[in-house]
Amino acid sequence: MGSTITLHDLTKTYPNRQRAVRQLSLTVEDGEFLVLLGPSGCGKSTLLRMIAGLETISGGELHLDGKIANDLQPSERDIAMIFQSFALYPNMTTAQNIGFPLAVQKQDPGQVTAHVQSVAQTLGIDHLLNQIPGRLSGGERQRVAMGRAVVRRPSVFLMDEPLSSLDARLRARLRTEMLAVTRSTGATTIYVTHDQAEAMALGDRVAVMRDGVLQQVDTPRTLYALPANAFVASFVGTPRINLLHGTVYAPVDGVMALNLGAQKITLSYPLTHDHQMLRVVQGQPLLIGLRPEAIRIADKTHATASERAMTGVVEHTEFQGHEALLHLSLGGQQADVPAQLSDHIPHHQARTSAADVLRQLRRRISLFGRHPALPGATEPPAQSPTRKGIGELVIRDEPGARHRRGQHIPLLIDVRNLLVFNARGERISPDPTQVPQL
């Protein structure tokens, strides 16, 4: 059995006034495997340590199974923690290390031996029960550490980058084993990592943090397809999402398009509700997000109804074995992820509903008549891109393809896969987290 962990506005300010976690609210369901993901220093470990009781809570509330737990001692929380550098007792054998938590509880030695044997078997280390840690490999030591955490069947596992010191192959194998072991106990798990691939592979849900602030918590699929903001979009997925500066061009009596500098992407008609809404932000600086799979190399004669032709100029190719990454110039400008606004806690509730904004928008358009009078309408130029040295677009290519530097490549962009963020980086299309206000 696991526990439900609820955080209400959890905050940590260190004595040096470093605000490591800011008003973080989140519920981890009983038996869930939640991954905390974010760059180094974003507050993941601090959050985990507050839940474990190893760090005092500066503000907000921690609930375990509905009961406030802010001031419970670590030993009163029924939580096991596993770290990257988990210290095993160097003079104890594997069996003694695994059995230690039970021995401390003064359990019957016969039962302890049987229990240790069964845990070691599950983790594939039963042949190492008489070895001391110094004679074990990194992966084996980590399995022993896992065994020691599992043996007392806690209701919560907190894991802080437990595999980061291991090589890539062993990590991939151990993480699958770890997932299986925690699932078999039914415990609730919070797993910290800064490796997005690991997070996506493991998590029932993934909570993304930045500068102490929770950005989004969702299933890996939703996180990838509907990132709440440009930071999440660029943190999740390899190769990274392409972020380009762009504006909306929306003449009242013409075809709506996204202006990317030298080239444009016309939108599909009939416009989706989300694309209709983009009219509201006409002329405003936006970030256009294009995942590599939204773009393919093909001539416009092959375009489907939702694909638009563009031209890219090859800057360079990165060979990756199973694929190649092609860096291209579009004649646009690559955008950075906007800085976190200090104290900006993202809230995903729209102030006005999308339907309301669309109603107002239609009324305004009918008032303007046939004149493209909404502010900010500048028709995108249609220029041919030139090489700049650094491409702003990265797409996947066949590993055997031989594209020359400076070569013009025909591209098809699927407008159904466009992500649009406002200048603060909040997603406004599709399915806006912040409905653009008129």
Ligand SMILES: Nc1ncnc2c1ncn2[C@@H]1O[C@H](COP(=O)(O)OP(=O)(O)OP(=O)(O)O)[C@@H](O)[C@H]1O
């Ligand atoms: N004891 C402390 N005193 C003061 N500041 C601290 C302390 N521990 C951590 N910090 C600061 O709090 C912030 C969050 O640190 P934390 O270790 O929680 O981040 P993290 O996301 O786990 O990073 P990493 O992935 O590198 O372990 C950092 O700016 C860090 O320097």
